[in-house]
Amino acid sequence: MTELGLRERKKAEASAELERAALELFARHGFDAVTVDQIAAAADVSRRTFFRYFPTKEDVFFSRRRAQMDALARLLAAPEPGETAFETVRRALLRLADGHLADRERILTEQRVLAGAPALVARDLEWDRRAERAFAAALEAGAKRDAVSRRRARVCAGALVGALRVVIEDWVQKGCRGDLRKAGEEALDWVAPLAP
């Protein structure tokens, strides 16, 4: 293991504390009603320091999503030998679904905050776009090199993300209680014929 110096440890602590305090305040009062000053005060740092850890107020909300994207990228970069590109994508997505199921409670509160702040909804869609690009890259890598196949890969990725957003939306709508994995598999089966 890497021994972290006191400095590194303190930084990690401050960041985590800011994130914790922010999410709690957002959940209680809504995203817009909470000021950065309040978050900083709750985490016992100055407002200026908040902006050293998070470039914007929105970023502190999406810290979890960044971690998810990293996990997704890792999964896509490590295909099982012999599987098709679409199967790799499928495996990665179902793994993510399992992660969602484990985080039900947090996702529910995050979603409530999200619903009350249009600015966050827009940013949220940007994360989907990043996922889409990751899928597109994975599918293109496994497809033939001609223009139609590559376009088809990108279209498939777009369709995939569009479809899965609907699945997650429905699942959240039902209080994160349904079988997300099953719904995800169903959607994946529907979209599978689009793969190049």
Place this chain on the structure above:
Amino acid sequence: MTELGLRERKKAEASAELERAALELFARHGFDAVTVDQIAAAADVSRRTFFRYFPTKEDVFFSRRRAQMDALARLLAAPEPGETAFETVRRALLRLADGHLADRERILTEQRVLAGAPALVARDLEWDRRAERAFAAALEAGAKRDAVSRRRARVCAGALVGALRVVIEDWVQKGCRGDLRKAGEEALDWVAPLAP
């Protein structure tokens, strides 16, 4: 025709002038580098008045998109007798594509502005979401009433928008020179089997 009073005419003029001035400034200096004060000055109104016409600086950029959405809603609300819901959606989309082809120049500059302003990209995705909801409603209306068919309609709408965004992106990438209608038809054919 409705005779517009002087008041109404002046309002329309001011709004159009603000929009014109804003787009020109954005195109020249980038979205972020232009302040609302500059836009207001260029349109010869006060900053306060700008915000009476457009709730945010972003809204002045997306005024055209709002009109597009209205057109789309109208097309979806007027299906030809006897066609399937998916065919209605297809017709509406190809009509929009024709509109895009006619507006090439403007779309190109808009896209350049967009590319330089992440905040605008996020907002842009929200418009896609509205379109998606419109498609979903149209497809659900034409589908059976059971839960799976309805979910499939929503998933199809999500996939459709995801796919078409890719098509438009590719088209813009090539300087709006390719055959957008043909590419759109190709993508629609790919997604068609998803329709409920």
Place this chain on the structure above:
DNA sequence: AACATTTTGGCACTCGGTGCCACTTGACAC
């Protein structure tokens, strides 16, 4: 201990956005 480096806090500033109020201007009487 003394020194170098990183981190922090505070201040001043810009810009987007809003509430408020006084003032102007078009609409509509008579």
Place this chain on the structure above:
DNA sequence: GTGTCAAGTGGCACCGAGTGCCAAAATGTT
């Protein structure tokens, strides 16, 4: 035309997000 009323405008003060800057504090090093 003149007076009246409502709609629209401009200016001002204010808030919150975000940034540049610098001095003070904390940490790491020798």
